[in-house]
Amino acid sequence: MGYVIEMLNIRKEFPGIIANDNVTLQVKKGEIHALLGENGAGKSTLMSVLFGMYQPEAGVIKVNEREVKITNPNVANDLGIGMVHQHFKLVDVFTVTENIILGMEPTKGVHLDIHKAAKKIKELSDQYGLSVDPYALIQDISVGMQQRVEILKMLYRNADILIFDEPTAVLTPQEIHELMNIMRRLKTEGKSIVLITHKLKEIKAVADRCTVLRKGKYISTVEVKETPEHEMARLMVGREVSFKVDKSEAKPKETVLKITNLNVLDNRKLKAVENLCLDVRAGEIFGIAGIDGNGQKELVEAITGLRHIESGLIELNGVDITNLSIRKKTESGIGHIPEDRHKHGLVLDYNLGENMVLQTYYKEPFSTKGLLNKDDILANAERLIQEFDVRSGQGAVTPVRSMSGGNQQKAIIAREVDRSPSLLIASQPTRGLDVGAIEYIHSRLIEERDKGKAVLLISFELDEILNVSDRVGVIYEGTIVDVDQTANTNENQLGLLMAGSAKGGAKHA
Amino acid sequence: MHKIKTFLSVESNQNKIIPFLSVFLGFLIGAIVMIVSGFNPLEAYARLFEGAGLFGNVRRFGETLVLATSLSLTGLAVAFGMRTGLFNIGASGQLLMGGFCAVFIGITLDLPKIIHLPLAVSAAMLAGALWGMIPGLLKARFNVHEVVSSIMMNWIAVWSVYYFVPEFIKGKYDTESATIRNSASLRVDWLTDLFKGSSINLGIFIAIIAAIVVWWILEKTTFGFELKAVGLNKDAAKYAGIHVNRNIVLSMMISGALAGLAGATFYLGFTNNVKIGELPSLGFDGIAVALLGVNTPLGVVLSSLLFGVMNAGKGFMQAATRVPNELVQIIMAVIIFFAAATQLIRLIIKRILRVKNVPIQVTEPVIEEINGGEK
Numbered sequence: 001m002g003y004v005i006e007m008l009n010i011r012k013e014f015p016g017i018i019a020n021d022n023v024t025l026q027v028k029k030g031e032i033h034a035l036l037g038e039n040g041a042g043k044s045t046l047m048s049v050l051f052g053m054y055q056p057e058a059g060v061i062k063v064n065e066r067e068v069k070i071t072n073p074n075v076a077n078d079l080g081i082g083m084v085h086q087h088f089k090l091v092d093v094f095t096v097t098e099n100i101i102l103g104m105e106p107t108k109g110v111h112l113d114i115h116k117a118a119k120k121i122k123e124l125s126d127q128y129g130l131s132v133d134p135y136a137l138i139q140d141i142s143v144g145m146q147q148r149v150e151i152l153k154m155l156y157r158n159a160d161i162l163i164f165d166e167p168t169a170v171l172t173p174q175e176i177h178e179l180m181n182i183m184r185r186l187k188t189e190g191k192s193i194v195l196i197t198h199k200l201k202e203i204k205a206v207a208d209r210c211t212v213l214r215k216g217k218y219i220s221t222v223e224v225k226e227t228p229e230h231e232m233a234r235l236m237v238g239r240e241v242s243f244k245v246d247k248s249e250a251k252p253k254e255t256v257l258k259i260t261n262l263n264v265l266d267n268r269k270l271k272a273v274e275n276l277c278l279d280v281r282a283g284e285i286f287g288i289a290g291i292d293g294n295g296q297k298e299l300v301e302a303i304t305g306l307r308h309i310e311s312g313l314i315e316l317n318g319v320d321i322t323n324l325s326i327r328k329k330t331e332s333g334i335g336h337i338p339e340d341r342h343k344h345g346l347v348l349d350y351n352l353g354e355n356m357v358l359q360t361y362y363k364e365p366f367s368t369k370g371l372l373n374k375d376d377i378l379a380n381a382e383r384l385i386q387e388f389d390v391r392s393g394q395g396a397v398t399p400v401r402s403m404s405g406g407n408q409q410k411a412i413i414a415r416e417v418d419r420s421p422s423l424l425i426a427s428q429p430t431r432g433l434d435v436g437a438i439e440y441i442h443s444r445l446i447e448e449r450d451k452g453k454a455v456l457l458i459s460f461e462l463d464e465i466l467n468v469s470d471r472v473g474v475i476y477e478g479t480i481v482d483v484d485q486t487a488n489t490n491e492n493q494l495g496l497l498m499a500g501s502a503k504g505g506a507k508h509a
Numbered sequence: 510m511h512k513i514k515t516f517l518s519v520e521s522n523q524n525k526i527i528p529f530l531s532v533f534l535g536f537l538i539g540a541i542v543m544i545v546s547g548f549n550p551l552e553a554y555a556r557l558f559e560g561a562g563l564f565g566n567v568r569r570f571g572e573t574l575v576l577a578t579s580l581s582l583t584g585l586a587v588a589f590g591m592r593t594g595l596f597n598i599g600a601s602g603q604l605l606m607g608g609f610c611a612v613f614i615g616i617t618l619d620l621p622k623i624i625h626l627p628l629a630v631s632a633a634m635l636a637g638a639l640w641g642m643i644p645g646l647l648k649a650r651f652n653v654h655e656v657v658s659s660i661m662m663n664w665i666a667v668w669s670v671y672y673f674v675p676e677f678i679k680g681k682y683d684t685e686s687a688t689i690r691n692s693a694s695l696r697v698d699w700l701t702d703l704f705k706g707s708s709i710n711l712g713i714f715i716a717i718i719a720a721i722v723v724w725w726i727l728e729k730t731t732f733g734f735e736l737k738a739v740g741l742n743k744d745a746a747k748y749a750g751i752h753v754n755r756n757i758v759l760s761m762m763i764s765g766a767l768a769g770l771a772g773a774t775f776y777l778g779f780t781n782n783v784k785i786g787e788l789p790s791l792g793f794d795g796i797a798v799a800l801l802g803v804n805t806p807l808g809v810v811l812s813s814l815l816f817g818v819m820n821a822g823k824g825f826m827q828a829a830t831r832v833p834n835e836l837v838q839i840i841m842a843v844i845i846f847f848a849a850a851t852q853l854i855r856l857i858i859k860r861i862l863r864v865k866n867v868p869i870q871v872t873e874p875v876i877e878e879i880n881g882g883e884k
Contacts, residue, residue: 304748305750306747306748325750326747326748326749326750327750327751328750330749330750336748338748343742343744343745344744344745344747344748345745345748346742346745347738347741347742347745347746348741348742349741349742350737350738350741354734358738358745358748358749359749359750361731361734362731367731370730370731370732371729371730371731372729372730372731372734
């Protein structure tokens with residue numbers, strides 16, 4: 001069978017880096033082809049080249065064995081290439097149909113013929129088993145459903161080659177499962193799929209072949225069936241990777257954080273956290289497993305003071321801190337590695353030195369009587385750069401915006417750990433980071449535990465919870481449904497609890 | 510050449526030269542317009558600068574400084590707001606209220622100068638601060654966008670003055686107030702003599718001190734650290750335990766106080782009375798001044814001087830060369846256009862010098878505010 005897409009010897013340079021260096025990708029008709037690589041390996045660049053958003057400096061692109069020049073995304077669309085972006089491009093207050101036809105509205109004279117479009121969408125939806133309601137508003141449907149709308153958008157435009165950019169990052173395990181089925185269905189209907197991901201499990205589950213990129217270079221293309229997971233990981237990272245985290249047995253001591261009957265509302269004034277009880281002890285890592293949107297964000301914001309608490313009690317080292325201000329809570333010994341490092345964790349246009357004193361700038365030695373001591377602020381940053389191996393171009397005066405994601409995260413961790421809080425809250429601490437940075441951050445969390453700090457880890461990645469935490473609690477619809485020693489549980493059991501079943505068997509450790 | 514290239518490849522350096530490049534391009538395009546219309550640009554520019562007193566006429570130079578004084582203060586008001594994430598489009602109203610209060614005190618009270626003048630200036634500052642505080646409070650409490658509320662405040666100021674002036678401090682005509690007492694005037698004999706009878710006044714020292722204080726607050730104090738953090742990333746500021754709402758109110762008050770001071774220099778130093786029914790354009794010009802001065806105190810002072818030169822010299826240019834003084838408006842508009850279109854200039858720098866390493870884009874705050882408002 002021939003190739004639907006051939007990208008031969010593609011080279012794409014950006015100022016200072018070569019994003020794609022002699023990369024070749026060949027996708028067969030009717031296959032699911034995975035594109036595997038760490039962050040910054042050049043996957044997105046390669047797909048942007050295919051989608052016409054960048055022009056390569058060298059190399060040839062062939063679609064259906066004809067050489068083509070893809071100068072912009074419209075050309076790609078005309079060639080039957082469609083892309084499901086990681087961040088959906090949908091209008092919330094429009095219906096599914098309105099979103100799909102946006103830009104190519106069918107008309108009857110000057111009158112918009114929405115029902116004709118809706119009918120076609122319904123047919124497509126049935127054909128591929130997507131079960132999407134054409135008249136539903138985007139804001140009313142789940143994230144997984146929204147993703148299907150994106151898929152329908154491509155099918156409606158007669159795309160034959162579908163690119164999925166990290167499609168599972170926003171999905172629940174169940175939704176991931178369904179997506180895999182949809183992809184298989186698309187394949188049997190004759191579509192070709194490129195799946196961009198760094199998750200090996202998904203590749204194993206659904207892909208036929210896999211092309212591996214590392215640091216902008218083409219490494220190899222392998223048959224997925226014949227290649228074990230650890231081999232693919234080795235190809236991706238360039239060295240043997242240990243998926244297990246080395247750590248000794250936890251020696252938990254007194255309770256540091258105690259939460260009793262906590263109730264918190266979300267932005268829409270709906271209950272996000274409901275009668276939640278939790279305790280974290282010194283010298284242990286407590287992991288909270290759960291699907292995104294089950295109250296994790298609101299829980300963390302309530303503990304740290306960013307969100308109003310309806311009722312309940314939060315005690316830190318036996319002291320009631322429920323309604324203290326954010327600053328008072330920080331001062332009482334809470335360190336917070338926030339979920340969204342760009343939104344909450346850093347002032348991107350401040351330099352590293354200024355960001356390192358974000359919560360302590362008003363204290364000695366960083367300021368005296370309201371005047372900043374620039375020298376002490378910079379010296380502090382230089383010390384942390386050394387200690388935590390933060391890579392930055394110009395040391396303490398580097399604008400944080402110019403640093404890589406991994407180093408930005410290291411900077412936050414350096415700042416939070418250095419304040420030596422008795423409770424360290426790490427919310428999604430490794431999101432979007434590569435394997436090296438993940439290993440580092442995990443070992444830092446364990447180090448803090450071994451120093452006798454209480455660590456609260458919130459993650460949507462079950463592997464991370466299972467590897468790092470000593471005790472694990474599952475959060476479902478704003479309540480901790482079960483708590484157990486990590487050693488006594490497994491992925492299956494947690495997965496079921498996360499999905500809301502087996503609630504009856506809840507027990508408290 | 511290589512050194513220039515490396516210098517220009519850093520974004521912060523580009524930001525420094527963009528205003529100068531904009532000015533150069535403004536004059537260049539102005540020259541082209543003149544050539545096309547059959548004038549001699551070199552002569553016109555020489556007359557323009559001569560009219561502004563740059564070639565040794567101290568009286569004319571004094572007038573240039575007077576124009577720059579009030580502009581630099583409204584520029585500082587706008588720039589201070591910008592740096593802290595607020596678009597204070599209400600500087601005109603704050604200036605008018607400040608000026609009105611100063612003039613009111615300057616007419617109704619009879620005190621020795623050493624008390625009268627500081628009192629009048631303080632009143633202007635306080636009134637400006639209060640007029641700025643209202644949009645600040647509305648934003649902090651009810652998330653009302655400051656652009657909308659401060660425009661409203663401009664008109665409330667105009668009509669309040671419209672009512673109060675004839676009611677309490679009516680002058681010779683119905684449309685203006687009486688003249689302030691000499692004891693409340695910012696003009697002093699030694700300055701007037703030094704500049705050979707120009708209307709230059711103590712306001713210039715107020716402007717210089719204000720610029721230094723603003724720089725000091727923003728760069729040296731923990732208060733400035735908080736204000737800028739709120740301006741750059743409100744969520745991170747909140748995360749860091751900074752009172753975001755309090756800082757919004759304080760920032761609007763300081764911005765308003767600066768505009769109020771501009772009112773003091775304008776009404777106590779230049780016009781000596783208040784006219785009714787008009788909104789002074791100084792507050793809006795302050796937006797352009799702040800933009801060209803990239804929202805830094807030094808930049809604002811320099812760009813207000815440019816504005817002063819252009820406005821002071823245009824009449825002389827027209828008289829001497831018959832180049833219509835509207836041409837100065839064209840030049841100013843072109844300068845502001847390029848100062849606002851930083852991305853365009855960056856592109857030109859890239860193309861001409863083939864500088865490659867241009868880091869991440871920054872969006873121009875003014876443009877962002879006008880187009881998008883609240884994120």
